[in-house]
Amino acid sequence: MAEDEQRQQLLCEAATNGDSKKLQTLIASGADVTYFNKDGFTPLMLAAKNGHADIVKTLIDAGAPWNALSPSNLSAGDFAMDLGHQDAFDILLNTGIQAELILGTIARKENKVGDLDKDYLEDRVSFSEDKIMDANSKAVMMAWEKPLMEAHAKAVCSGGGHVLNVGFGMGLVDTAIQQYGPVTHTIVEAHPEVYKRMCASGWADKENVKIVFGRWQDVLPQLGTYDGIFFDTYGEYYEDLREFHQHLPTLLKPGGIYSFFNGLCGGNAFFHVVYCQLVSLELESLGYSTQLIPLPVKDCLGEEVWEGVKHKYWQLDTYYLPVCQSLEESE
Ligand SMILES: C[S@@+](CC[C@H](N)C(=O)[O-])C[C@H]1O[C@@H](n2cnc3c(N)ncnc32)[C@H](O)[C@@H]1O
Incomplete structure (x- = not known):
């Protein structure tokens, strides 16, 4: 298996298991937080599913997309919400609101509102x-x-x-x-x-x-x-x-x-x-x-x-x- 692919799989494992230290090391060594595994899940979705709020925060800070969708059209926030992981849910909700507030402001400034x-x-x-x-x-x-x-x-x-x-x-x-x-x-x-x-x-x-x-x-x-x-x-x-x-x-x-x-x-x-x-x-x-x-x-x-x-x-x-x-x- 290529080294890159192996690193990505380890990232998904760390996100699933809540291994914060390992996750940080992998990110520092260039692991891609936007990766989708073979089942169509991102590390952020895996962390949200398992209720690892600290990992969710680390991944978001490293640039993981909060609004990526799984093959069944669910986002990390949907997983946290459906499974009752309140802390992870709160982080994702605030991230979503902040992102949309900022994007809206930029779009208005650039006058990029559609017709x-x-x-x-x-x-x-x-x-x-x-x-x-x-x-x-x-x-x-x-x-x-x-x-x-x-x-x-x-x-x-x-x-x-x-x-x-x-x-x-x-x-x-x-x-x-x-x-x-x-x-x-x-x-x-x-x-x-x-x-x-x-x-x-x-x-x-x-x-x-x-x-x-x-x-x-x-x-x-x-x-x-x-x-x-x-x-x-x-x-x-x-x-x-x-x-x-x-x-x-x-x-x-x-x-x-x-x-x-x-x-x-x-x-x-x-x-x-x-x-x-x-x-x-x-x-x-x-x-x-x-x-x-x-x-x-x-x-x-x-x-x-x-x-x-x-x-x-x-x-x-x-x-x-x-x-x-x-x-x-x-x-
Ligand atoms: C979803 S329908 C409204 C349904 C209505 N609430 C009802 O109970 O049947 C939307 C309506 O808004 C009209 N519309 C779209 N853009 C508009 C605009 N800028 N100003 C006024 N009306 C608009 C559409 O032509 C359409 O008739």
């Missing part, structure tokens, strides 16, 4: 009973989300008054909002076909409804202040959500409730936790507290739901519904 949204808005969409699909067979919105949308509507309508929803989709959240009889109900929608369809189905004729056609980024000056706000767009990045949050102090009345579709990293449980924490921290810096209410979704999500859908954007058993309000009000 997915514009492509989606220029393409055709197709409507069926249980979903809206984009031109690439990805789901824009799906009916399985109905109970979630109802729960979001309940949260943002809890104070009554004036309600804003960004992103109409299938109108599920708007239908639920209407049931609470808000004084006014403003809907922002940017896709021409979705807009046409919502008008054709009578939304523009409802007495308390105001439809604002356009990208939320472009129509902000047409908006007012609201007691409840819900945000759920498609084809946008985390950075767009983050940018929307910068406008909350202008859009949300004191004492108002804000919520958003929390599909952040919906394909991986650990990354989802990282992003739930990240978004809560960023909202806190703007003066908002975030409560994440767990809702089980396993029962409304059979495999058949995803037939013909290219990207399975949600794969977790629990949905965490965010309820945000100003820190002063929540104290």
Whole structure:
């Protein structure tokens, strides 16, 4: 066996057994902390699986990627979380949050935020009973989300008054909002076909409804202040959500409730936790507290739901519904 390969195997063994001294010697002699063994595991995953928090820390400090995935799409954080290794989990969670905070800052500085949204808005969409699909067979919105949308509507309508929803989709959240009889109900929608369809189905004729056609980024000056706000767009990045949050102090009345579709990293449980924490921290810096209410979704999500859908954007058993309000009000 080549010397390099042998060194890598010894590194994996040290990570598995928690042999800190040996691990440090191997790293000092040039062992590669980004290595994947024949089963597709990195030394960091092996250390996390076995709950060796000190080894996890050493590997992270030596540059091991916290977000590498095993063949079954699990990261070191997933292993620590699933097996209840709290110390290792905490180190990986903090590493993930720090990394994403830094990457976000760099991307914003270099203006490297993508332009997915514009492509989606220029393409055709197709409507069926249980979903809206984009031109690439990805789901824009799906009916399985109905109970979630109802729960979001309940949260943002809890104070009554004036309600804003960004992103109409299938109108599920708007239908639920209407049931609470808000004084006014403003809907922002940017896709021409979705807009046409919502008008054709009578939304523009409802007495308390105001439809604002356009990208939320472009129509902000047409908006007012609201007691409840819900945000759920498609084809946008985390950075767009983050940018929307910068406008909350202008859009949300004191004492108002804000919520958003929390599909952040919906394909991986650990990354989802990282992003739930990240978004809560960023909202806190703007003066908002975030409560994440767990809702089980396993029962409304059979495999058949995803037939013909290219990207399975949600794969977790629990949905965490965010309820945000100003820190002063929540104290
Ligand atoms: C996931 S769907 C919303 C689903 C909706 N919550 C429901 O209950 O049916 C996202 C919607 O946001 C719209 N959208 C995408 N980007 C937007 C933007 N920048 N401004 C406003 N609407 C946008 C899409 O056209 C789509 O109708």
